[in-house]
Amino acid sequence: MNAPLQSCRHCGEPVTAMSPAAPDFCCAGCAGAYELLGEMGLTSYYNRRAIDPKVRALRPDEEEVANFDFTELASTDNEGHHHLNLMVDGIHCAACVWLIETLLQRNSAVIQARVNMTTRRLRLSWQGEVADIEDIIRPVMQMGYRLIPFDPAALEQATTSRNKELLRCLAVAGFAAGNVMLLSVSVWAGYFQGMGGATRDLFHWISALIALPAAAYAGLPFYRSAIGAIRNRRVNMDVPISLGVILALGMSLAQTIRGEPHAYFDSAITLLFFLLIGRYLDGRARGQARSAAEHLLSLNARSITVIEPDGTRRLIAPQKATPGMIVLAAAGERIGIDGTVIEGQSDIDTSIITGESIPVLTRPGTTVFAGTTNISAPLRIEVTATGGNTLLSEIVRLMENAEQGRARYVAIADRVAKAYAPVVHTLSLATFIGWWLIGGIGWQDALMNAIAVLIITCPCALALAVPVVQVIATGRLLRAGILVKSATALERLTKITGIIFDKTGTLTTGKPELVGQPPEDKLMLAAGMAANSNHPLSRALVRAAGNVTPQANVSEQAGLGLMMQGPAGPIRLGSRTFCDIAENADVPSDITGPELWLAEPGVAPTRFVFRDTMRSDAPDVVETLRKRGFDMTLLSGDRESTVRQLAQTLGIPNWQARMSPTDKANHIQTRSDDGKHDLMVGDGINDAPALAAAHASMSPATAAEISQNAADIVFQGDRLGAVIEAIDVARKADRLVRQNFALSFAYNVITIPLAVSGFVTPLFAAIAMSSSSLIVIANALRLHVKSGKPEGVDIKPATELSQQAGT
Amino acid sequence: MSNLLLLIPIALFLGLLGLGAFLWSLRSGQFDDMEGAANRILFDDDDVKPSGNSKKFHQDES
Numbered sequence: 060m061n062a063p064l065q066s067c068r069h070c071g072e073p074v075t076a077m078s079p080a081a082p083d084f085c086c087a088g089c090a091g092a093y094e095l096l097g098e099m100g101l102t103s104y105y106n107r108r109a110i111d112p113k114v115r116a117l118r119p120d121e122e123e124v125a126n127f128d129f130t131e132l133a134s135t136d137n138e139g140h141h142h143l144n145l146m147v148d149g150i151h152c153a154a155c156v157w158l159i160e161t162l163l164q165r166n167s168a169v170i171q172a173r174v175n176m177t178t179r180r181l182r183l184s185w186q187g188e189v190a191d192i193e194d195i196i197r198p199v200m201q202m203g204y205r206l207i208p209f210d211p212a213a214l215e216q217a218t219t220s221r222n223k224e225l226l227r228c229l230a231v232a233g234f235a236a237g238n239v240m241l242l243s244v245s246v247w248a249g250y251f252q253g254m255g256g257a258t259r260d261l262f263h264w265i266s267a268l269i270a271l272p273a274a275a276y277a278g279l280p281f282y283r284s285a286i287g288a289i290r291n292r293r294v295n296m297d298v299p300i301s302l303g304v305i306l307a308l309g310m311s312l313a314q315t316i317r318g319e320p321h322a323y324f325d326s327a328i329t330l331l332f333f334l335l336i337g338r339y340l341d342g343r344a345r346g347q348a349r350s351a352a353e354h355l356l357s358l359n360a361r362s363i364t365v366i367e368p369d370g371t372r373r374l375i376a377p378q379k380a381t382p383g384m385i386v387l388a389a390a391g392e393r394i395g396i397d398g399t400v401i402e403g404q405s406d407i408d409t410s411i412i413t414g415e416s417i418p419v420l421t422r423p424g425t426t427v428f429a430g431t432t433n434i435s436a437p438l439r440i441e442v443t444a445t446g447g448n449t450l451l452s453e454i455v456r457l458m459e460n461a462e463q464g465r466a467r468y469v470a471i472a473d474r475v476a477k478a479y480a481p482v483v484h485t486l487s488l489a490t491f492i493g494w495w496l497i498g499g500i501g502w503q504d505a506l507m508n509a510i511a512v513l514i515i516t517c518p519c520a521l522a523l524a525v526p527v528v529q530v531i532a533t534g535r536l537l538r539a540g541i542l543v544k545s546a547t548a549l550e551r552l553t554k555i556t557g558i559i560f561d562k563t564g565t566l567t568t569g570k571p572e573l574v575g576q577p578p579e580d581k582l583m584l585a586a587g588m589a590a591n592s593n594h595p596l597s598r599a600l601v602r603a604a605g606n607v608t609p610q611a612n613v614s615e616q617a618g619l620g621l622m623m624q625g626p627a628g629p630i631r632l633g634s635r636t637f638c639d640i641a642e643n644a645d646v647p648s649d650i651t652g653p654e655l656w657l658a659e660p661g662v663a664p665t666r667f668v669f670r671d672t673m674r675s676d677a678p679d680v681v682e683t684l685r686k687r688g689f690d691m692t693l694l695s696g697d698r699e700s701t702v703r704q705l706a707q708t709l710g711i712p713n714w715q716a717r718m719s720p721t722d723k724a725n726h727i728q729t730r731s732d733d734g735k736h737d738l739m740v741g742d743g744i745n746d747a748p749a750l751a752a753a754h755a756s757m758s759p760a761t762a763a764e765i766s767q768n769a770a771d772i773v774f775q776g777d778r779l780g781a782v783i784e785a786i787d788v789a790r791k792a793d794r795l796v797r798q799n800f801a802l803s804f805a806y807n808v809i810t811i812p813l814a815v816s817g818f819v820t821p822l823f824a825a826i827a828m829s830s831s832s833l834i835v836i837a838n839a840l841r842l843h844v845k846s847g848k849p850e851g852v853d854i855k856p857a858t859e860l861s862q863q864a865g866t
Numbered sequence: 867m868s869n870l871l872l873l874i875p876i877a878l879f880l881g882l883l884g885l886g887a888f889l890w891s892l893r894s895g896q897f898d899d900m901e902g903a904a905n906r907i908l909f910d911d912d913d914v915k916p917s918g919n920s921k922k923f924h925q926d927e928s
Contacts, residue, residue, distance in 0.1 A: 153902070153905030153906070153909070156902060177898070178899070226892060226897070227889060230889060230892070231885065234884070242874075261870075265874060269878070
């Protein structure tokens with residue numbers, strides 16, 4: 060490839076000689092954006108911003124401009140102000156936030172424009188007409204940002220409000236813990252300095268006044284979950300927690316009333332405080348991963364263009380289409396509905412449904428499915444199926460059947476709680492009966508000792524053991540662009556023995572690349588013609604040629620090829636039939652794959668062969684995984700020759716081609732019935748049932764929406780190394796969780812005998828509880844420390860990825 | 867002992883004040899965008915039109 064002349068002044072992408080606005084800009088859109096900022100006096104943006112290489116470059120001309128009906132989701136309040144929530148794609152840094160807000164606020168109709176940098180969402184309020192919105196946001200779109208309207212009510216509101224509730228509880232518990240501890244320290248000091256009984260009782264009463272209402276409020280998340288579990292006749296970690304807290308408070312209140320020296324208000328409320336910290340961080344980490352995943356999905360959302368009987372065009376959401384509607388699919392656009400082509404001829408990229416890497420020719424009468432991409436020419440499609448009749452909903456049904464197995468998985472913390480709770484409660488009961496009947500003390504004192512057992516074993520460390528590790532593990536993966544969506548995904552990932560890969564889009568990039576070395580002059584001629592087309596093969600030619608000057612006067616015949624008038628007659632670039640080459644024309648055909656022919660009058664035709672290339676680190680990843688003893692399988696919907704070739708290149712022993720979505724899911728089901736645990740990595744709609752059936756599943760961020768929803772983990776970027784990274788972190792996390800359990804059991808082994816024998820005082824309980832929690836947290840923090848040996852392949856430096864963490 | 871009767875209510879009052887301030891800031895959406903809040907302090911105000919925008923900073927969606 061030829062070296063680029065320089066970087067574009069607007070988007071920072073390399074400028075090549077073929078750029079229409081060379082040498083300063085890569086495209087006309089960038090030049091326009093730069094000029095607009097100049098007119099508005101906002102060029103200081105260029106000095107402030109820091110381009111993030113992981114975020115899409117700000118190229119206004121790139122891809123199709125997504126068309127949305129922006130008015131549809133706008134709401135209007137009593138004062139006549141309109142509000143709209145939008146996802147923003149292309150935010151690189153704080154300067155982008157500033158630029159977007161400033162551009163919008165320059166418009167006098169705008170009342171409020173505020174970008175949330177963490178979630179990359181924009182809330183816009185304006186006055187005047189609802190329809191003005193398109194004029195208001197146009198300058199932002201011209202900068203190259205993409206704006207996608209969304210309905211906040213439909214998006215993870217439950218998670219957000221739950222996290223806010225946890226934070227409120229945390230604040231209350233923190234306040235109470237601080238103040239009660241202040242009083243408790245005085246009481247403890249009083250043991251040694253001879254505090255009077257009246258003062259101690261006063262302090263206990265004040266503590267009770269603070270701790271009881273605070274625990275009643277801050278403990279709600281635990282009580283609710285515990286009651287829910289008991290109703291379903293299960294035991295989870297929240298049952299012993301709630302019981303411990305309530306009994307400790309009740310006993311302390313009784314002690315206070317009786318004027319006894321020992322009260323455990325501080326232990327109970329500190330326990331809640333610690334646990335809420337763990338729970339809040341856990342919820343936030345998963346919330347971040349989920350909101351990043353939702354952001355990715357919304358970027359793929361598209362409206363469809365409906366042509367009314369009177370010829371007018373209207374944008375609607377794909378769900379609102381009804382059979383019989385005529386939908387226009389522009390070249391390069393993703394088709395949003397299932398239907399039959401009624402007009403136009405084009406190539407359709409069906410790889411997301413079938414795994415087939417070569418575009419399929421469509422003519423009037425061909426059936427097309429939602430999720431496929433129209434490549435070369437506009438099509439008019441009549442909607443044939445909606446709702447429950449589409450291919451997509453068929454896949455959803457398959458997925459739901461497949462998912463049932465996974466729902467049975469019980470998290471390790473709950474398994475531990477199930478074993479732990481009966482033991483502790485029996486022990487406490489035994490202590491009570493023992494002291495009362497055998498020890499011969501009053502039932503009140505026996506009850507005190509029994510409750511002390513419950514308090515001292517109260518699973519503070521135990522309940523923190525899992526969430527703290529989870530928070531750190533998900534955070535670390537999030538920074539590497541790996542979004543862990545499911546709470547038990549990492550646990551399940553450690554049980555994996557086999558890995559099943561999909562081919563197109565997973566092991567490969569899904570983009571064809573030119574194979575071999577055609578003659579330089581032919582390549583330049585062909586690439587010059589191809590620069591006029593959107594077809595993936597044309598794009599591959601242009602990429603292979605590097606610096607290309609587009610040829611003028613090229614006409615495209617959709618689904619066939621390109622034609623240009625040369626000095627000696629028409630020059631054709633296209634399929635074999637288009638270039639009039641006999642089916643059995645003599646070609647050295649050891650390479651198979653999609654092909655293009657270049658036919659010039661009077662010259663032997665040139666053949667260009669393409670192949671769907673592997674992700675650059677795929678061989679390393681497969682090699683590493685094989686060395687670790689994983690049993691790997693390649694399942695693809697593509698043709699046998701292509702699949703065999705890739706499997707052999709990568710050294711994957713088991714492969715199957717021409718698999719339907721059901722075949723894939725059944726394959727995994729059969730293996731799991733044999734007791735094997737598989738990780739499925741796939742991206743297509745056809746992989747979704749398999750992703751749901753597998754013990755754990757991953758899918759790239761380029762995957763179909765339904766697959767990203769089905770997958771436990773979504774990874775961004777081009778590297779397949781994310782699979783190894785995720786497995787590594789999961790295994791480390793698992794090790795740390797087990798160590799944490801061991802630590803808290805060790806602590807219980809030491810303290811339980813003391814509690815049973817009645818030696819425990821509130822001071823002792825406080826020290827034991829906080830020290831065990833701190834040890835568990837410190838142990839979990841070791842996950843942050845990267846071990847010396849390089850793990851996996853090509854782990855990206857943290858600096859490059861820091862921006863990802865914020866999404 | 868009488869100083870205790872004064873100091874404990876004062877300590878509790880100050881604590882409650884802090885708790886109230888935190889709950890208020892949580893409700894008004896100041897914890898919704900931690901990353902943005904960290905960066906906003908660095909924006910220059912010269913370019914933003916001055917027409918009473920200061921109120922906007924607490925009206926985030928919640």
